[in-house]
Amino acid sequence: MKMNKRDAGSLPLFQTTQGVNEPFPNFPFDSKTVPDYQFEAYLVDQGFNFIAGTDEAGRGPLAGPVVAAAVILPLNAKIDGLNDSKKLSIAKRDALYDAVMETALAVSVTSICAETIDRTDIRKASLEAMRRSIVRLSIIPDFVLADGRDIPPALPPQMQAKAIVKGDGRSMSIAAAAIIAKVTRDRMMAQTGHENEGYGLEKHMGYGSAQHRAKIALDGGIKRIHRYSFKPLRRDTP
Incomplete structure (x- = not known):
């Protein structure tokens, strides 16, 4: 299969396995x-x-990695309650994490650290994390459904893709990946918070809470954990 068009959003056309361009x-x-x-x-x-x-x-936090996941589910696999991870409680996300891991044909997770985010930018780091997760799947996908407006760059040429705005609320495969990414990152941040007391990372997962910002103002952040390209950590921030 040869990709006939790839851009920074949805694909208006794709090529079927029979070689026919379809909307x-x-x-x-x-x-x-x-x-x-x-x-x-x-x-x-x-x-x-x-x-x-x-x-x-993890695109928005002031601290921690961005984490991406890729998941291949059996078609029509039943996973009760699977939805946009932002709409779910911690307990529900944890239960769904286990359900996805038990049900999926293949799962892959990638994290990209704060230092790399600072060297590139969060958009590029997020898409690269997604790309790595896709190519590391134990089963090579024929087609990728990506949440958002952007298709991860540099996918293998035979692998087609579609970007879906609000995809984690529309596609079971994307919703499953969102759960795996969210729970994995939250667990990473909980461990980081316990190892670096005072910032409350285990509570807000690196987002800019009042406690977090006050501690940054006092101590200046933690090297290799905080994103120094983000306000208020950025050096040119007033």
């Missing part, structure tokens, strides 16, 4: 929608066998 359907969506397999089922009908969903966690 990708724009399935309806609203905020009350829960994830389902409509994207995945459509792709299976077009001849694709393994569809991976990918998403990241």
Whole structure:
């Protein structure tokens, strides 16, 4: 399969396994929608066998890595309650993490550290984490569904992809990846917080809470953990 067009958003056309260019359907969506397999089922009908969903966690925090996951689920696998991770409690996310790990055909997770985020930028680091997760899957996907507006760059040429805005609330594969990424990152930050007391990283997971910002103002952050390209850590910040 040869990609006929790739851009920084959704693919208006893709090439089926029979070599025919097809428009990708724009399935309806609203905020009350829960994830389902409509994207995945459509792709299976077009001849694709393994569809991976990918998403990241941790674009906005002042500290910690950005973590991405890629997941391939059996089509129509039942995982009760799977949804956008931001809409779920910690206990529900933990339970879904276990359910996804038990159900998935393949799972891959990648983290990119704060120092690398500072050397590039958070968008590039997030997409690179997604790319690495995809190519490290134990099963090579035929098609990738990525959350957001951007397709991870430099995927293998035979691997097609589609960016889906609010994909973690629309696609079961993306929602599964979002859960794995979120829970993995939260557990990493909890451990980091216990090893670096005073910042409350285990509570806010690196986001800019009042406690966190006050501690930064007092101590200046933790090298290799804080993102010094982000305000208020950036040196040119007033």
